[in-house]
Amino acid sequence: MSEGLYGSEEFDALLDEDDILDGTFECLRRIWGDPEALSDRRLADSEYRTRKLEYELEQLYPPLYDDLLEQMGDHPVTQLDQGCGVIMDALSFREGFRLERELAADHDWSVSLTWAPIEGLPSETQFICREWFDAQSPSAVSRDDFRFVGDMDVPKLPGTEPEYVWTRHPDQRLEGALKGNYSMEEVEDIYEDVKTLLEDIVHESIHDEFLVTSDHGYVNHLGNSPYSLSDEEEEALSSKFNSRFCEVGNGQAYQLLERAKVIERVREHYMVRGHYKWTKRGATKKIMHGGMSLPECMTPVLHINTDPVGVN
Structure with missing residues (x-):
């Protein structure tokens, strides 16, 4: 099965972790931890390997999705009691692995990445926002400890303990980029803007501890796939x-x-x-969400401490 999807460490994790999904996350780290995984040269291959991994894992371990469903709910962002919770709409583990590496390298910050299942299905913002903040959309949330960021400009943040920030990015850009013709270069451009936005939020906040996550991820149908339909x-x-x-x-x-x-x-x-796709007349979206797959339902959870030595 391997085909570069895992090495000995990842195989041991699949066998030895209490939860097979934790071992799966290490396999995904092998794919998306590559500094070039999001590049125009490598993106299609990275996506194919992700689809292949999921396809093979379900064949070998049929309860894969049952385990994922059982763990949904009580997302870490709902347990936050201090610091700043940043929810970036449709941020996936793809971007998460790169953010973990680059934020630590570019700043004097402590950065680590884990994962958490989405709050529930369907993996759509409207359902998850209703569960977390009792509102139909992030822009409709009316709370003193909450700010919605609809563009690249960061407003004054609440300064509460804790505080919450929900950004429309990267989903807003992904939706616009994936109608009609698709440019692989655009994915890296979107990532760079998301990274800049997150850095601006961190600098604007009074806090030094951040939990950065998402409401859901996405599937990208770019390139070949082991999934087929009659x-x-x-x-x-x-x-x-x-x-x-x-x-x-x-x-x-x-x-x-x-x-x-x-x-x-x-x-x-x-x-x-999984990653089944179908065609219709006209432009076919390559990036979608709302279903049941690992890239949609395993959200990144970045822990950032901007004052790791405790010196203000």
């Missing part, structure tokens, strides 16, 4: 799904897709599993 399955998906989830409905198409394990029901919604 003509009948693709027709069923394209006829019933406009995104990677939909409300539960009746009909043979849903039954076909459930039997093939292309979709899975979670309460009142059907989720597209």
